[in-house]
Amino acid sequence: MGKELLSAAAGETLLLLGNEAIARGALEGGVRFVTCYPGTPSSEVPDTFFRLSQGAPYYFEYSVNEKVALEVGGGAALAGLPTLVTMKHVGVNVAADPLMTLAYVSAPGGLVLLSADDPGCHSSQNEQDNRIYARLGGLPCFEPATAQECKDMARDALLLSRRIENPVLLRTTTRVNHVRGPVVVGEMPTTPAEKPFHKDPARFVPLPASARVMHTRLRALLDGLVAEADASPYNVTSGAGDVGFITSGVSRNYLADVLAEDGLTGTVQVLELGMTYPLPENRIADFLASCKKVLIVEELEPVLETEIRALAQTRGIAVEICGKSAHLPRRGEFSTANVRQAVRAFLGRPAAVVDTLTVPADLPRRPPNLCAGCPHRAAYYAVREVYGDTAVYSSDIGCYTLGFLPPFRAADFLLCMGSSISTGAGFARASGKPVVAFIGDSTFFHSGITGLIDAVAYNHDILIVILDNRTTAMTGHQPNPGVDTTIFGENPNPVDLMALIRACGVEPVKVNPLNHKATLAALTALSQQHGPRVLVAEYPCPIHARRVGQAKKTLPARVAGDPAACLAVRDNLACPAFAMVDGAFTINAEQCDGCMFCVQLSPDIKPGKKEAK
């Protein structure tokens, strides 16, 4: 989606990704300040703002991490600008410290926090349910289900936030972020009215005495918003009868399709919730009172279920409430399949028999793999050559987590962004074993640097390998503070990674990992030292280099000698450009990036245009 996202006039229909729709909705809500840390499934929201940022009516940054993003965004909202801050669900943990106090301090300009949750762990280390953060932090919460709602709710969340001067949570899930559907766009606003900052420390500085007052004010605000939630156009009742369903977020879609396909639409009552916090208590109480029994359909934690059970008890409503069950578990994603079985079990109908083909369970797998030409492959190969299985490998979050797979098996444990250095340090101290920590450049800036300072301060015995590919590759090649180039040209203010490490108290060694001999020599020397050590393996991600027009022209590698003699290279590198054709090892010239790493490992592989016949 190009410039038409900005230029489309009210009433036009655009086919938008949920995340693009969120960007348009925020623009319709008058957003003037956008910060983020990228992460699947949220990334296309900031990427859209970044792509359209030149000459746009907003400030945009890829912040160093989520905490910084929310703090910078919080500052902008204090200064009066309508603000959007985006991150994935686990990023909210990083931002949790400012988040828990933001609603005390308030956000006069308006601030929407997008939390993109990932039920099913499509690209995440856990499947936490961030609707709980709305409760913990005192943020009204919207849960869109379609591309249209992504647009509408992003707009309305920002308008609500600005009106009540309180942050608002826009909580999505992977399937909503990555839905693509028609969106009828609305008016783009003129410049929002100014909200100049007036000094009022008692309002904005949460010293204990003020914080108590702030908390009282926040609770009163949220209590007052119950009426707004009751009347929200995103909370809709439909159907008839004394059997009811209450559902929110993407589950609304599954329930609607199941009811339609089972011929139940209209014969049961459905309460769909789009604005879920504060809970629309009166609306729900009326709904409960009109039903004999109610099934609550929500992914992940029984957030609504618990609150609705409490509501029924408080109000003395005699209704049978069902929720989490084997069909509606607390883990994983829902689909029409499990919702259908849940609906049938709830109604006492026979289970659906699913008529499907079966295929062998042992089909060859196709796990994601480091790309052809990826410099991480070369770094991992060299580290394995020096340490083999004698070291414990502390991994981190990025493309390089794929080093987990054979042949590298370069990930023995992993907690979260930035943990490789600190967790590795703790493991080394406790076990006395050699530990190698792998971390990318963006992740190092994000939260690895604090681990390095700790390692220096307490002389932890750890080798830190910074896999510096000059971009944030995993999430879509976003710039980070250290990059040289972005899609808009040279980075005007790059942070010098080497100087930063040096300032922490370690003299880093820098190598090009695609230069095998030099990398091996550096690693061998470092492996004989103790204390905190840093190897910076720097080479640009080839995909990023192509995107910013800095890829060097290279020849593909070819098998020049005996293919049978190349099998060790094949097994040790597992490059996607390698293939077996009619039983013989070959290098696919189309796939080969020309990194020439394999050429350094076998005299039978040479640079060249064609395979030897």
Add this chain to the structure above:
Amino acid sequence: MIRARIFFTGVGGQGTLTATTLLARTALDAGLPVTSGEIHGMAQRGGVVESTLLVGGYKSAIIAPGEADVILGFELLETLRALPMLKRGGFVVGNSESLQPVGVCLGRECYPPLTQVLDTAKGFAARVVMVPCISLAEQAGTAKAANTVLLGAAAACGALPFSLDALTRSIEKYLKPKLVEVNRKALALGAQAAAASQAA
């Protein structure tokens, strides 16, 4: 109202998502309600890419096992892997050519033969049409148009809720001008191959 759940499967880099979006635009231009689903992230690193297109008023953007009216398989092994998604009486339109996963390349796993797709789907699918998309795309001018070859094949054998002409118009309307001609050719070659396989 035509209702169809279409399941797309392929390998990162094959243009599976581009094809999905092109079909979504075609459906929208035909006045059909449409919703589509994608998964980004890890899958792009040479892994499996699955996407969905639901036409005719479905609200969900995902497809559960046994629900797909059509499977569009951009790679042979991934087509086989996706067969449990197929509804009895559905269509399978697939690429008969393969991209080796790393385990096959390393000799640890065996790539299944084309006949395994045909044998598995026989008696369950209404029709299985497999065409050599990569070769035909090369014939059209670039292997990158293999996704369009498959769309041509699918439209020609009646698996899609719109015509080959509608797809041609989408190519002209939504692709970059320099890519239109090669994709038009690719679409036609796919359609011819599907027609030939039906005649055979």
